[in-house]
Amino acid sequence: SQTIHQWPATLVQPVGSPLSLECTVEGTSNPNLYWYRQAAGRGLQLLFYSVGIGQISSEVPQNLSASRPQDRQFILSSKKLLLSDSGFYLCALRPQYTEAFFGQGTRLTVV
Amino acid sequence: GENVEQHPSTLSVQEGDSAVIKCTYSDSASNYFPWYKQELGKGPQLIIDIRSNVGEKKDQRIAVTLNKTAKHFSLHITETQPEDSAVYFCAAMNTGNQFYFGTGTSLTVIP
Secondary structure (H helix, E strand, O other), X not given: OOEEEEXXXXXXXXXXXXXXXXXXXEOOOOOEEEEEEEOOOOXXXXXXXEEEOXXXXXXXXXXXXXXXXXXXXXXXEEXXXXXXXXXXXXXXXXXXXXXXXXXXXXXXXXX | OOOOXXXXXXXXXXXXXXXXXXXXXXXXXXXXXXXXXXXXXXXOEEEEEEEOOOOEEEEOOEEEEEEOOOOEEEEEEOOOOHHHOEEEEEEEEOOOOOEEEOOOEEEEEEO
């Protein structure tokens, strides 16, 4: 069965600092991978998705970027964090044409 | 693209009563409709799903109904319990790369 690992669970970063969140998956090959952000009490905002190595689609222009250096690795980055980047970040895995599975999320607080 | 609307945004019920959450979608190509439950500080977890060739699906106290003609689907929870309290998201998917979530319903079951 598929598993999805996301870390760290919580992160406090100062404004202007860089960010790197990592997501790795197991039990599947060539899945679609997604990064979502969830503000407090709000819905799921799709940030990026990837259908393969090196293939990234951006849904919302912003201060963040994503990369997929390996089939089962998806990274969310920022060169300089803003206060508005605070939120709950979720990585999701969607094996071909099946339901999506979510990681446990990273709570990012920018101070 | 797909537009998924979800109602209500908040719902309070007495323990033992039923809860109903409704979603509508716009893209007739959507053919898979999962429901997710998200507990505080965790990633969403799939609780039930339905495909477009089925009108209703039931799993113990949880059921989902789909009306393809009207493009709406609903989640029904019977005999609610305090542990059912969470945020519930509906989603609409097709065989494409993207999937779309509703804005979420915060369900509170009052003991």
